[in-house]
Every structure is written in C-alpha cells, then in structure tokens.
Amino acid sequence: MSLAIEQILNGLQFGVMIFLLAAGLTLVFGIMGVINLAHGSLYMLGAFVAASAAGRGAPFVLAVLAGAGAAALAGVVMELVVIRRLYRREHLDQVLATFALILIANDGVAIAWGKTPVRMDVPGALTGAVTFAGLTYPTYRLLLIAAGLAVAAGLYVLISRTRLGMLIRAGATHRETVAALGVDIAKLNTIVFALGALLAGVAGALLAPILAVQVGMGEQILILTFVAIVVGGLGSIRGAFIGALLVGLVDTLGRAYIPVLLKPVAAPALADSLGGGLSAIAIYVLMAIVLVWKPRGLFPVGSR
Amino acid sequence: MLTFARASVAALLVLSLAGSAAFAADPPPLKIGMITTLSTAGGYLGEDMRDGFQLAIDEEHGKLGGVPVQVIVEDDGLKPANGKQIASKFLLQDKIQLFTGIIYSNVALQVVPDVVEAGAFYVSPNSGPSQLAGKGCNKNFFVVSWQNDTPHEATGQYAQYLGIKKMVVVAPNYTTGKDAINGFKRTYHGQIVEEIYTALDQTDYSAELARIRAANADGIYYFLPGGLGISFLKQFTQAGLKKTMKVVLPEFSLENHVIGAVGNDAEDLYGTAHWLEDLPFAANKKFVTEYIGKYHREPTPYASQGYDTAKLIASALRAVNGDLSKADAFRAALRKADFQSTRGAFKFGPNQYPIQDWYSMKVVRDPKTQKLQLRGVGKIMRDTGDVYSGACKMT
Numbered sequence: 121m122s123l124a125i126e127q128i129l130n131g132l133q134f135g136v137m138i139f140l141l142a143a144g145l146t147l148v149f150g151i152m153g154v155i156n157l158a159h160g161s162l163y164m165l166g167a168f169v170a171a172s173a174a175g176r177g178a179p180f181v182l183a184v185l186a187g188a189g190a191a192a193l194a195g196v197v198m199e200l201v202v203i204r205r206l207y208r209r210e211h212l213d214q215v216l217a218t219f220a221l222i223l224i225a226n227d228g229v230a231i232a233w234g235k236t237p238v239r240m241d242v243p244g245a246l247t248g249a250v251t252f253a254g255l256t257y258p259t260y261r262l263l264l265i266a267a268g269l270a271v272a273a274g275l276y277v278l279i280s281r282t283r284l285g286m287l288i289r290a291g292a293t294h295r296e297t298v299a300a301l302g303v304d305i306a307k308l309n310t311i312v313f314a315l316g317a318l319l320a321g322v323a324g325a326l327l328a329p330i331l332a333v334q335v336g337m338g339e340q341i342l343i344l345t346f347v348a349i350v351v352g353g354l355g356s357i358r359g360a361f362i363g364a365l366l367v368g369l370v371d372t373l374g375r376a377y378i379p380v381l382l383k384p385v386a387a388p389a390l391a392d393s394l395g396g397g398l399s400a401i402a403i404y405v406l407m408a409i410v411l412v413w414k415p416r417g418l419f420p421v422g423s424r
Numbered sequence: 425m426l427t428f429a430r431a432s433v434a435a436l437l438v439l440s441l442a443g444s445a446a447f448a449a450d451p452p453p454l455k456i457g458m459i460t461t462l463s464t465a466g467g468y469l470g471e472d473m474r475d476g477f478q479l480a481i482d483e484e485h486g487k488l489g490g491v492p493v494q495v496i497v498e499d500d501g502l503k504p505a506n507g508k509q510i511a512s513k514f515l516l517q518d519k520i521q522l523f524t525g526i527i528y529s530n531v532a533l534q535v536v537p538d539v540v541e542a543g544a545f546y547v548s549p550n551s552g553p554s555q556l557a558g559k560g561c562n563k564n565f566f567v568v569s570w571q572n573d574t575p576h577e578a579t580g581q582y583a584q585y586l587g588i589k590k591m592v593v594v595a596p597n598y599t600t601g602k603d604a605i606n607g608f609k610r611t612y613h614g615q616i617v618e619e620i621y622t623a624l625d626q627t628d629y630s631a632e633l634a635r636i637r638a639a640n641a642d643g644i645y646y647f648l649p650g651g652l653g654i655s656f657l658k659q660f661t662q663a664g665l666k667k668t669m670k671v672v673l674p675e676f677s678l679e680n681h682v683i684g685a686v687g688n689d690a691e692d693l694y695g696t697a698h699w700l701e702d703l704p705f706a707a708n709k710k711f712v713t714e715y716i717g718k719y720h721r722e723p724t725p726y727a728s729q730g731y732d733t734a735k736l737i738a739s740a741l742r743a744v745n746g747d748l749s750k751a752d753a754f755r756a757a758l759r760k761a762d763f764q765s766t767r768g769a770f771k772f773g774p775n776q777y778p779i780q781d782w783y784s785m786k787v788v789r790d791p792k793t794q795k796l797q798l799r800g801v802g803k804i805m806r807d808t809g810d811v812y813s814g815a816c817k818m819t
Contacts, residue, residue: 123634123637127630130628226463230467235462235467235468236685236721237468237650237681237682237684238685239684239686241688242662249663249664256664258662258664327627330655331627331651332652332653333685334654336463336464336651337465337627337651340465371631372628372630374631376631376632379620379635392619392620393602396597396620396621397597397621400597
C-alpha cells in the first residue's frame with residue numbers, strides 16, 4: 121500500500137513540474153497563437169544559471185531565483201527580437217523559427233558552459249528522506265511538489281483575481297475587443313511571454329539538483345509538455361494543470377505497474393522489455409483516448 | 425569595362441593556377457574523415473574523443489607517424505542517416521580513404537559497411553557492435569575501444585567478485601541496452617531480482633526507484649550512458665538507496681564527467697574500465713599530463729580511446745609512409761598494433777577487435793585534496809577478447 125502511495129506522490133511530483141512548463145507554453149499559445157518550440161531552451165537556461173549560481177556559493181533559494189530571473193529575461197529578449205514577428209505568420213513559420221532558436225540556444229549554452237554536464241547539489245538540509253505513516257519519501261521531492269503546487273495556486277490567483285489576469289483571459293478569447301478597448305496588446309504579450317519563461321526557469325532551476333544539467337535537456341521534457349497541453353486543451357491554464365498531472369501520473373504509474381502486471385502473463389524477459397515499451401507509450405495512449413473523446417482536449421479555451 | 429572584367433578573371437585564373445602549382449610542390453596532407461557526435465546530449469563524448477585524437481597529432485606538430493595529416497570533422501547529431509550522408513560526401517567528394525570517430529553503434533552500423541565496401545579503412549575509437557564482430561567482420565574494419573558487450577561482462581564479473589547475491593539491472597529499452605544486460609548476465613551468476621528497461625529520453629526515475637526499493641536487492645548495475653546515468657544516480661542517492669545497495673557500473677556511467685556532475689553522490693561507487701587515469705604506464709602518464717595541460721579538464725575513457733586510435737593510425741601510416749594505396753601493407757601494419765597504448769598491453773583478436781585487460785575501480789576521496797577520484801583497484805579480467813570472434817571468417 122505504501123508503495124502505491126509513493127508511486128502516486130512520484131506521479132504528482134512529475135506532474136507539477138510538467139505543469140510549470142506547460143503553463144507558460146499554453147499561455148503563449150492561447151494568447152498570442154504562437155507555438156514556441158524553444159520553451160524548453162528557457163527551462164535549460166534556468167537550470168544552467170541556477171547550477172552556476174549554486175556552484176559559486178549562492179544559497180539554494182537565491183540560485184533558483186537567479187535561474188528563474190535569467191529565463192524571464194531571456195524570454196523578454198526572445199519575445200522582442202523574434203517571437204513578436206511571428207504573431208501574424210503561419211504555424212509552420214513559427215515552428216521553423218522557434219526550432220532555429222533551439223539550435224541557437226543549445227550552441228550558445230555549449231559555448232558558455234561547455235558540453236560537459238554541470239553539477240548542482242541538493243541543498244544540505246533537504247538531502248534526506250521523510251518518514252510518515254510507514255512511507256519513506258525523499259525530502260527534496262516533497263519540496264518539489266509543494267513548490268509546484270504553490271506556483272500553480274499563485275498562478276490561479278493571478279489569472280482569476282487580478283487585473284493582469286483578466287487581461288490575459290480576455291486576450292485569449294477576445295483579442296480584438298481587448299485591443300479596441302485601448303489595452304497595449306504588445307506590452308501584454310511581452311509580459312505573458314516573460315511570465316511563461318519565468319515558470320520554465322523555475323522548473324529548470326528546481327529540477328537541476330536531480331537531473332543531468334546539460335545541453336539538450338530542454339527537448340527531452342518538451343514532448344511531455346506538449347502532450348500535457350494537448351490533453352488539457354490548448355490555451356487553458358486549468359487544462360494545462362489537469363493535463364500535466366494526468367501525464368505525470370499515467371507516465372509514472374505506467375512505468376511502475378505495467379511491467380509488474382505483465383509478469384504473470386508473459387515470459388520474464390518478454391515481460392520486462394515489453395513492459396518497458398508499453399509504459400513508454402502509455403501517455404500517448406492517454407492522449408489518443410482523450411482526443412477521441414474530446415477532440416479539443418479536456419478544457420479548451422472559451423469552454424469554461 | 426568588359427575588358428577589365430575579362431582581365432581580372434584571367435588574372436584570377438592565373439593566380440589560382442599558380443597557387444595550386446605552389447601546393448603541388450609540397451604534397452597535400454593525408455585526409456582523415458572523422459564522423460562523430462558533437463551535438464545533442466551525447467555531444468561531450470565525441471568532443472573528448474576528438475580532443476584525444478587531436479592531442480596525438482599535436483604531439484607530432486600536425487603529423488601522425490611522420491605523415492602530415494588533416495582531420496576533417498563532421499557532426500552526425502546522433503542520427504544514422506546524417507552519418508551515412510557525411511560518409512558518402514567524404515568518400516566521393518573528398519576522396520577520403522581513412523575514417524574514424526563514430527561514438528554510437530546505431531550510426532556505426534549504417535556508416536561502416538559503406539566505408540569498407542568502398543575499399544576505405546575504418547578505425548573505431550568507440551563503437552564495437554556485435555554485428556560487425558562475428559560473421560559481419562571486415563578486413564578493413566578495426567576497433568580500438570572494445571566489443572560492446574565486454575564492458576558489461578567485466579562489470580558482471582566484478583559484481584560476482586564483490587559477492588553481491590541479489591542484483592537489480594537497469595538499461596534503456598533499445599538494442600544496445602539489451603546487449604548490455606545480456607553481457608552482464610554472461611558473467612554474473614547471482615540472482616537478478618528485477619530487470620528494468622527505461623526510455624532513452626527519460627529524465628525522471630522515481631517510479632523505477634520505488635520498484636528497486638521494493639525488490640530488496642543488495643546491488644545494482646545500470647547501463648545509462650552520459651546524462652541518463654547522471655540523473656539516475658542523483659535520484660538514486662536522493663532516495664536513500666545507496667545506503668543499502670552496492671552500485672557496480674560499466675565505465676560509461678562512471679567517468680570523470682559523471683563524477684563532476686553528481687558530486688558527492690559518486691562516493692563509494694564501484695566500476696570497471698579498460699582504461700584508468702592512474703594506470704602506471706609511461707604512455708598513459710604522458711597522455712594524462714598533456715591532456716589536462718591542453719584542455720584543462722580531466723580525461724575520460726573516450727579521450728584515451730581517441731588518443732589510442734590516433735597512435736594506432738600513426739604506427740600504420742609510418743609503415744607505409746602515408747601511402748594508403750598500399751592497402752595490404754597498411755592493413756598488416758594496423759593488425760600488428762605496434763603502438764604504446766595508454767591502457768598497457770593491447771593486441772587485436774582474429775576479428776580485429778581488441779584483446780586487453782579489464783580493471784576494477786572505485787570512487788574514493790583523496791585524503792589531501794578531499795576531491796573524489798576514480799582509482800584502480802585491481803585487474804578483473806586478463807587478455808580478454810569477445811565471444812563473437814570465433815564466428816569471424818576474415819578474408
């Protein structure tokens with residue numbers, strides 16, 4: 121039983137981290153209509169800057185803030201220089217341009233930090249594990265869950281309770297009206313993009329102590345993020361949250377239980393490798409099922 | 425105006441002819457085609473290999489075996505199709521007859537057949553796939569590193585030697601991962617309580633770690649090269665599993681880059697390797713000192729393999745004085761392996777894959793500097809070749 125709870129916590133932790141990435145990506149798509157493949161590069165930058173800051177002796181919280189800040193700043197530059205020119209273009213142009221940004225970002229990071237993975241340690245106070253109700257769980261992963269949920273809650277308040285949030289929501293559904301009412305859409309776009317970049321940077325910085333911080337790390341997680349957004353419904357924060365949690369849980373529980381469930385029915389060697397294969401596609405099966413049932417995802421924009 | 429244009433074109437033509445004539449007096453350097461992986465997450469492996477290779481050329485001031493060489497490096501981006509394309513450009517356009525560089529076997533399996541069928545030579549600094557070691561062996565294909573299974577056989581042997589009763593084994597779910605686990609099982613005869621296959625782009629291992637905890641084993645072996653292994657080890661330590669399990673790794677998951685990236689999590693890990701930074705051979709000491717001096721980072725097995733590959737090529741180039749048209753003589757010289765390897769004794773088996781010693785190693789803390797370092801413990805296998813060589817009928 122405690123193993124099942126541990127696996128659910130694992131799924132939750134993975135899910136909230138995907139959410140941090142998905143939130144920014146879906147906002148940018150929902151409001152500006154831009155597919156930003158380079159979102160993972162901002163995540164990578166967050167991780168690298170946080171690792172560098174920590175390596176130079178910065179306390180953990182400061183290192184995470186540095187990573188997040190650097191990603192946000194890079195986001196602003198990216199929006200002003202490149203993304204801004206893509207709003208009126210086709211999705212194919214956007215994909216091409218932002219793919220180019222991935223290549224530039226990867227080589228830029230390789231020049232600045234080298235190709236060798238960079239080190240960042242889990243902060244001393246959080247290295248151990250917590251035991252509660254017969255379950256032992258790493259402290260740092262608990263922190264990740266808490267931090268992820270806190271950011272999600274903050275984002276919820278921002279979007280649903282503040283003036284900026286109102287503009288963001290309105291911008292997603294009634295873009296022309298908002299512009300006609302005299303809102304500076306260009307500025308709103310930059311702010312939204314920077315917000316998304318900030319969240320990606322937070323995810324990168326928080327995950328840096330338990331991942332290989334290296335060139336190309338952004339692409340690995342980007343695919344999962346896209347699946348989460350498609351499942352949740354493009355452009356919706358609520359959708360991104362539910363989608364990310366679903367993807368995190370299905371992926372984790374699939375890896376945890378599919379091989380185990382196959383053991384009684386298949387030969388051991390087959391069960392192990394087939395189980396590995398099936399759990400790798402579990403999230404795509406989830407996506408297919410959701411899309412058959414709700415072609416626009418679970419919570420598409422404007423359906424609230 | 426027109427005449428001016430004509431005149432300048434003529435002048436340019438004359439100049440360029442003069443230029444080539446001037447070059448003709450000095451024979452052009454021998455071109456070596458290096459197809460390797462420099463981008464993607466595996467990029468640092470190719471970088472180390474390339475830098476090790478270049479170091480051997482620098483020692484001779486631009487020559488290998490007294491023959492001026494020019495290395496043309498292209499990045500395959502870990503894509504077999506890219507590698508194939510680069511190889512055909514090297515063969516047809518640049519007329520290159522000597523190839524090296526590939527890190528990943530999926531790329532090598534696409535490129536090597538093209539190269540050797542064209543009558544050119546391929547000397548592998550890293551990848552040693554089983555498909556090209558047995559029936560598929562070729563007289564123009566040489567491997568300086570190891571056959572892909574052997575690092576895992578050595579690791580299985582070490583796990584056996586350490587007296588680990590129950591093991592968990594982990595590898596990515598693709599051909600090389602399965603080969604690795606099969607290699608491990610060939611020499612480890614204890615109980616394997618859990619066999620876990622992961623995705624190649626996986627970053628989170630929490631689900632697997634919970635399964636590992638539940639399996640109650642006393643040791644773990646994983647083949648997760650580069651970043652995969654770094655993420656896994658960090659999360660494994662975080663989960664507190666290192667307290668109850670011995671970690672025994674092949675060299676891909678336990679080299680200086682990995683130790684640099686995981687920090688203290690590397691303490692007390694066990695591993696095996698065909699090369700170690702502290703091997704006491706003169707050639708190795710020279711290599712390690714020069715490598716650190718030039719690149720300001722610790723060498724890895726990949727770097728040593730690049731260096732050894734260049735040294736082997738140098739020995740054979742010297743024998744034919746750089747004339748690759750004497751293919752038989754060049755091949756015979758390569759087979760002799762008449763060079764000082766950084767890993768000590770080195771010779772080729774009948775399939776032109778290495779026969780060499782394998783070392784056990786451990787990560788220990790240097791009492792003086794407090795830095796974590798890989799240190800050799802002993803020899804775990806002597807003069808070891810591979811299980812496929814018997815099936816090779818070299819023509």
